[in-house]
Amino acid sequence: MSNVYSTICPGCNFGCGLYIRENGAIDIDFRKSSPANAGKLCRFGMNLPKLYAPVKSMIDGKEVTLEDAAKEAAKRISAGSTAFLSFGNTTCEELLAFQKVATSYLCTGVNFDALPKDTYQTLSVGIPYSEIEAAKHIVLFIDPYEQYPLIVRRLLSAKKKGAKITAVWWKALPIANETIKPADVSKLQLSKDSLIISDFHPMSDADQVKNVLALAKNAGARVTFLKPFANSTGAYILSKDAKQKSHGALVDDINKGTIKTLFCLESDPSILPAETLAKLTNIIVQSGSAISDKANIIIAHEPLYKKKGTLINNEGRAQALGGAGTNGLDALGIMAGAKFEFNALHESVKKAIGISTVDEFTVPKYDRPAYSAIQAAPKPFEAKTALVSVYNPFMWFNLADDNDFVELNLNTVRSLKLLKGGTLKIKSNGSSIEKKFKVAPVQDNVIISAKKFGIEKGMLTPVEILR
Ligand code: SF4
Structure with a gap:
């Protein structure tokens, strides 16, 4: 007998729905009713069985139970000098529990600190995909084919309705009517009918993000930022008021020796340079998929598709995962010395988003407050x-x-x-x-x-x- 889970692809914040079938091996089935992708998946989505290869709890290379791994992690964390990293690739409920564990040093990766506070909302929540399809002029600061492939269908639909597409990119993109080199961005002509599509992630250059925000602001154009992790939007909404560090600050603190232990929740530590990781005494990874061969401790909870919980896609659409697992919350509870109740966390999540029920067919209304003018002067790239x-x-x-x-x-x-x-x-x-x-x-x-x-x-x- 096989188990079938209705779930969301963790590959990016687009929020594509699919079914995962466990039948000895893992298979995927298309979910045509999914509002984000109408059943279609990109190459990464089709490769999910590889991502979901089984993972085991370990302490220093020895297989242990999840509980023992979590207890040992709690011991090493209690020694201090620990940073807690999560890019937002897990449920909102787990991320709320994580924030209660990570009070001393929370790293969500992105560099919110370098950006004006009144832009956080614009950076956190994108716009409904239906607005992309209805746009008259779309300006891409991304390569949609490589980075967020399911958006290509929305762009093609907009083009069919007469939209002009301009790419500001290093390569001519087949979908674009014109391509402008990033160095020639001053030639870009925008109006209030333009919609800019860019992205925001741990490697984003803050000056480049400011520049995109300033272009939109000055032209009265709309702007939306796509994001790389299944629940990036949820993570940013929930941590907007928390004191959080960027990927760059974390690298600096590890290099200086003020951080000795790194705890990663569903996040790959190898995003940090190898020479920085080598300075750590402990790397602890809590995950449901095999994302690191560098960890001293692996706390292997259930894969995302078996979890109970809520993800928020780039549109701000709340989507329920089809599993019932709460192993991840239980492990975080061991580290916090408290039991995390799913229902209480779920209520807090709904409150933070401003919804009464999780309904994937409705995009909640989010405020998009105007942000102040931004001074942006991106540095020219000097290298040949x-x-x-x-x-x-x-x-x-x-x-x-x-x-x-x-x-x-x-x-x-x-x-x-x-x-x-x-x-x-x-x-x-x-x-x-x-x-x-x-x-x-x-x-x-x-x-x-x-x-x-x-x-x-x-x-x-x-x-x-x-x-
Ligand atoms: S576009 Fe993103 S969410 Fe959709 S299948 Fe590809 S990686 Fe997964």
Whole structure:
């Protein structure tokens, strides 16, 4: 007999619904009634059985029970100097419990601190996808195909109704009527009919985010920020008033030695540089999927599809997971020295969102308060050649993907005298890697990668390229 769960893909904050069938192995079935995706899934969604490979609780390489792992974690956390990291890839209820454990140091990854407080709401909750389909002019600061693939259907629908699409990107995107280089963004013409689609994540450059907000503000245009984790929106709404740190602040504090233990809830520690992780005494990962081989302690709770709880997608739509599991809450309770009751947390979540029931077919009304004018002057990128990392679900989840190549244009291939079917050397800060390449309509002096190679310094990495 098989168990079937109606669930949400954790790959990004788009909130695609699907069924997961457990039948010895894990299979996926399409859920046509899902309002975000009408049953369709991208390549990452189709690869979910790989993400949900079973994971076991461990202490220093030895298999233990979840309870023992959580007790040992509590002991090591109580020594102090602990940071608590969660990007928002779990339920709102678990995130509320997590905030009660993480009072000393909460890291949600994104750099809210560097942004004006009155923009938090705009950054946290996007707009309904129906508004994207109805827009007259859409400006993309993302590569929709790679980063948030299910939005492509909404963009095509808008285009069919006559929308013009402008991309501000390093590569000509087939869906766009025109592409403007990011360095030439001042040429972008916006009006109050324009809708800007950008994204907001732990690697976002605060100046770039401010620039997008300022462009929208000055033109009276709308703006929406897509996000990478299933419950990023829920995490930001729930932690807006909490004292939280960014990914950059966490890296600094670990490097300085003020943080010695890192507790990650459904978040991959390898998002931090390897040399930073090496400075930690303890890495504790609580997760339902195999996201880290670096942890000293793994607290293996149920996978997301077996959990009970609420996720908020990018539109602000509250979606109920179809499971009944609360192992994750129980483990957090051991660390807090208290029992977390699901129902009480669920009531607090509904209150924070302003809803009385979780109904995936209704997008609640959110305030979109006007934010003040923003001074934005993004720094020009000085390096001659840049590696552009196109952050996508496979990268965020460290899941194997076959995109083991970089994209560059024909001018670059010719100037380096690269051979068809050959490789390219990429050097950065003393590291050197050799990669296959594909020719694509990429701008000069840029190479694009949708895979993490380990030499990156953020979205843009200065590199030297040679044959
Ligand atoms: S990764 Fe995002 S776009 Fe792809 S199926 Fe999952 S939720 Fe949908």
